[in-house]
Amino acid sequence: MSGFQIGVIVGSLRRDSFNRQLANALGKLASRDFTFKQLEIGDLPLYNQDDDADPAPQVHRLKTEIQASQGLIFVTAEYNRSIPGVLKNAIDHASRPYGKSAWAGKPAGVIGVSVGAIGTSLAQQHLRNILAYLDMPTLGQPEAFLQAKEGLFDKDGAIGADSREFVQKWLSAYEAWVRRHVS
Template sequence: MSQFQIAVIVGSLRKDSFNRQLATALARLGPADFQFTQLRIDDLPLYNQDDDGQQAPSVLRLKGEVKAAQGLLFVTPEYNRSVPGVLKNAIDNASRPYGQNAWAGKPAGVIGTSIGAAGTAMAQQHLRNILAYLDVPAMGQPEAFVHANEGLFDAGGNIGEGSKKFLQGWMDHYVAWVKKHA
């Protein structure tokens, strides 16, 4: 395959989200044959099984974008020791109705950043549990619980020197994971 399309799902809606910044900076660490596209999830209706017969256009768009991708990259904050509701809602919408799971079989990376020292460890673990049920092969190692401290990003929005080697290593493993499972 000459080009790998990666669907990036950021679990935060905040304009200046650290996780959106991380997603953008990580994409710059990817190889030339990987194209990273952040998917929109802020316009999805709350998942309601009554709507399975006629899903909203925004849900159909998301499902189409996920299906067109060769890999997934989840970049999530941690809210109350779990995944943000907006991320869970996006996952639920694109996995339904039963038997029409857009996520199935797509290799994924899970990462996130937080101002807390533990990063997003609990959110990532919960997300991995959800993805396992949805038949998404998620990269297990290396794990990356990124502490959003000063210097994580440089003035240009790139990964700062103190974290660049570690996150480049994470990206290299992710690329190999996608190529192995796509």
């Protein structure tokens, strides 16, 4: 394979989301053979099993983009010590109907940033439980719980100098994870 398309799912809809900034910055650190595409989840209707036989066009689009990706990175916020509802909604849509999950077998990475000192550790743990059920091999180490503080991002939106080596190490491990599972 000459290149890897990675679907990036940001678990926050906030206009100035730290996690969207992180997703954008990750793309700047990626190896040349990795392309990142942020997948839209904010326009999905609320999941309703009654709609499984005839899902909305936005659901078809999401599932098609997931299927076209060689791996997925979840850049999640933490709301009330768990994942945001918008992220769970997207996960539920793309996993249905039962037996037709778009997620299965896709190598995943989980990362996130929050203003709290423990970053998004609890949201990431909940998300890892969900991804295990969805049969997504998920990078376990290194973990990356980032705190949004001065200098995390530089003036150009890249990862700041103090955190660049740490985030690059995580991203390099994820890229190796994808190569291992896709090859």
